[in-house]
Amino acid sequence: MTEPHALPRHPLRFPNFRAYLIGRLAAVLAQYGMMIVLGWQAYNIARETMTTAGASAQLGLIGLAQFLPLFFLTPVTGWVADHFDRRIITRITLTVLATASGLLAFATYEGWVSLPLIFGMAVIVGTARAFNGPAYGALAPNLVPLAVLPNAIAISSVAWQAGMIAGPALGGYAYAATPWGAYALAAGLFTVALGAMLLIGPVPQPPRQTGRHPIRQMIDGFAYVKGNRLVLATITLDLFAVLLAGATALLPVYARDILHVGSTGLGHLAAAPGIGAGLTALWFSFRPMKSEVGLKMLGAVILFGIATIIFGTTAFLSRDIAMPVGLGALVVLGGADMVSVFVRQSLVQLHTPDAMRGRVSSLSQLTISASNELGEAESGFLAALVGPVAAVIGGGVGAIIITLLWSRLFPELRLARSFDPPDIGRAEISQEKAS
Template sequence: MLSPAPSGWTLFRNRDFRLFGGARFLTGLAYQMQAVAVGWFVYDLTRSALALGLVGLASFAPAMLGALVTGHVADTYDRRRIAALSYGLLALAGLGLTALALSGAAPVWPVYALMILVGTARAFANPASQALLPTLVPREQFGSAIALNSSLWQSASVTGPAFGGLLYALGPAVVFGLAAACFALAAVSIIGIRPRPAAVATRPAVTWSTLLAGLTYIRSQPVVLGAITLDLVAVLLGGATALLPIFAQEVLFVGPLGLGLLRSMPALGSVLMAILLAHRPLTRGVGPRLLIAVGVFGLATIGFGLSTSLPLSMACLFVTGAADMVSVYVRQSLVQGETPDAMRGRVAAVNTVFIGASNELGEFESGTLAAFAGAVPAVVIGGVATVAVAALWGRLFPALRRRDHLIT
């Protein structure tokens, strides 16, 4: 008789998972506080939707341009050290933003330069940390580990924006400085994980074949390809994060604290869904549920775009976060659970590009469309397009639509 599946919380008995989770929480807290402060700081300087979109582009470009290299590095060298060094670089970028804020009125281009530095550090940190997680837990606990890891990130994402919005009243330098400290502590935490030499069995030679191995693998797996591209297109079209300062200032009239609350809502929805998935993992019908979740994400985005009420806007953003968590859970489980360890870094790097495209590049798309059509039409159009994409992907990727079990 099979023993019952272990509770998700038993993972916290694993010392390495606790250290990894601590670093995940700290970096999530820092990212979100910094994002709120950067968005408001740039909008204060420029009053431009396009300028907000350029922040996302500056963050995403390094991941897109360096994906082949960062993945190869994650499969060649100690993933702990790569992540720790990357978090240290993020701390330095946070100190740079602090100095810029303390200098008073300034041109906006140094912010873009520092966001490029942030994007570069994240480009190396993400594939290394994604590839590290599956080596810390047994295979049968992948799903719970991914859900709990996501819940830690999203818990930080709930408190981070609200905390960042509240502290912004004391000045952006306070928020940037605290974010830098969190990144530094995350670096210390991740380096404390015990070395696992078996995580990378051999160091692949640097050839075009090895550099492109992650992309080649994803293309050969229709289910993985469908899940990743679905998330890419849906969030690219339906994301409204970059425009939240405009909605807070000009639609809802709620100021920096209200902006923090708005940014917290998707994360709150995500963390509650992640906790549910950690204790009740999806076991059947994961493909159809993924497609439905993306459709719900699009509908909630439309509702947010049309809302002029803060409570209703918060509720819509909460639903987008819960629906997005289902997509993250399924996608990450497929990518990390079915990829050979020796090439997890390269696959994770490609996955990072898709995630970045759906988030940071999506911010650029939203900002550009809003500059021409207005913030409200941009969000509503994006939500309608997301619903259409969910329906279309069910036809384009029948293997994804028919996928029943999460891990085969």
């Protein structure tokens, strides 16, 4: 048997984790690249027969179509991730996502893409993601020894966030080159992710709980999050702050009707948050975050809100400076979001026992999706009601107010000094006794 001191000390030394990281990055790039193209294409089709307000509402409906499957399936998907092989779940869902994006590429190439088709594919994508996310999130801690788990979670979180913000840029640029190519790129990336997941060999997974009814086990996930105030605070802060500050959801509106920069400009705007996230990730690789992690997360979300407000005000600037100011604001927005997500993902994963990670990951994904897809719906509908500029600026103000409120309601978050987890083993024993 290999002695503990002889084990590699870095996650990237483990082949299973390397394959997982490649697959996760490729899948997130494809997922978020396809999401922005769905919105851009739906908005352009709608603008042929609708006003700006009506087309903005279509963006809201696209977000809602992706969010509702996840909302209704969350209890089931978390339970599935805790009771079945997480590798197989990811392989099946990646196959569905690659097929859906391939169909959209073909439909766009042939010229028969339509709003009903886009909405139908959005529902399929949302359903696949509902099962994919918890399995992906809960799988990472099974691929490396406990001693290197914090570093593995950090690297996985960085890859996820980088893909989430860089994906829209890839999608925007690919669409500018050729509309069908954006979906073809997504299909290719999903296929790469599937190939990477096929390389992962058998991994340990907590034994199934057979003494409790599945519905009771699903409720256990909600109860755990509710009882762990630090986990609850980090999850809900992202939910409400990003739900309100949905500037990126309205990038198609800004690119076409406010900044007048077209699909190429949309690519630039979508790339800007990725630059901020990438620079922040590079900083973390040299200067890892070790202290006052809770305060830094709160500060990052406030900065996120400020950057959102600045981006919104570009509508009042002259055309020669509006685009540079907007790009700068989005760079800052992306960097702040990277800090927030990095802290949240690390705290949630490290403070959750393995037997509960699927269910807790599904709840975390629900809040992420709520803040993104439901945030798109909120931003689209609000833009249709009060205009896109007021929707963006008001959302930034709302994110700041929520952060200040959360710092008072959840002092556990404000007082979180480091990522050091509690005694997870003891938590798992307590969970087993409860079952």
